[in-house]
Amino acid sequence: MKTKTLLVLMFISQFVFSQTKNEKEERITKSEFPDAAIAVVNNLPENCKRLKFYKETDGNKQSFEVKFKHKRKRYSLEFSKDGVIEDLEVLTKFKTINEEKKSKIEGYFKSSFNKYKLIKVQKQFVYNEELGALTFVNDVLDNTSTEAPNFEIIAEVKTNKKRDIREFTFDESGIFVNFRILKPTSYEHVLY
Numbered sequence: 001m002k003t004k005t006l007l008v009l010m011f012i013s014q015f016v017f018s019q020t021k022n023e024k025e026e027r028i029t030k031s032e033f034p035d036a037a038i039a040v041v042n043n044l045p046e047n048c049k050r051l052k053f054y055k056e057t058d059g060n061k062q063s064f065e066v067k068f069k070h071k072r073k074r075y076s077l078e079f080s081k082d083g084v085i086e087d088l089e090v091l092t093k094f095k096t097i098n099e100e101k102k103s104k105i106e107g108y109f110k111s112s113f114n115k116y117k118l119i120k121v122q123k124q125f126v127y128n129e130e131l132g133a134l135t136f137v138n139d140v141l142d143n144t145s146t147e148a149p150n151f152e153i154i155a156e157v158k159t160n161k162k163r164d165i166r167e168f169t170f171d172e173s174g175i176f177v178n179f180r181i182l183k184p185t186s187y188e189h190v191l192y
Helices: 002-016 035-041 099-112 133-141
Strands: 018-021 023-028 049-058 061-070 073-080 085-092 115-126 150-159 162-170 176-182
Touching: 035 061, 035 073, 035 133, 073 133, 085 133, 099 150, 099 162
Parallel strands: 018 176
Antiparallel strands: 023 049, 049 061, 061 073, 073 085, 085 115, 115 150, 150 162, 162 176
């Protein structure tokens, strides 16, 4: 009985937590960024390279993002339209995730889909205002953050005969939180 209840809850959660991600990302100049965000960007460590600035629109939500490399890792720092940090994401490999968390994530994919292929994996550090912007960013970049990251995973999944590309979010323990279906036009930029 418990197994059936769990399966029904998982099935329902698929619909409750899903949305479609129709994100449009356009490259902009640094001068088009919000002033508050520029103050943070200007204080990034000197060895941050290849800074690229973007404006994102997803439905009614607008945000700004700067992508860069630091110590051979790729980062994405996202700001609200007012220039407040939302999160800092770092591209990672699935095999580097802690075994217990990785096992939970794999369990979710295996129990929910006929087939799946991971395309992109990121650790997502959600901004903690108590730390202050510069401390938060520097702690993540120096790998000294005490904040446990969420995981954002883009995967191609197959259910019955339907294939989708979806963006999944898992919490710091590896527990499924939600997903959004990616439209082909919003998928073009995600491989960075």
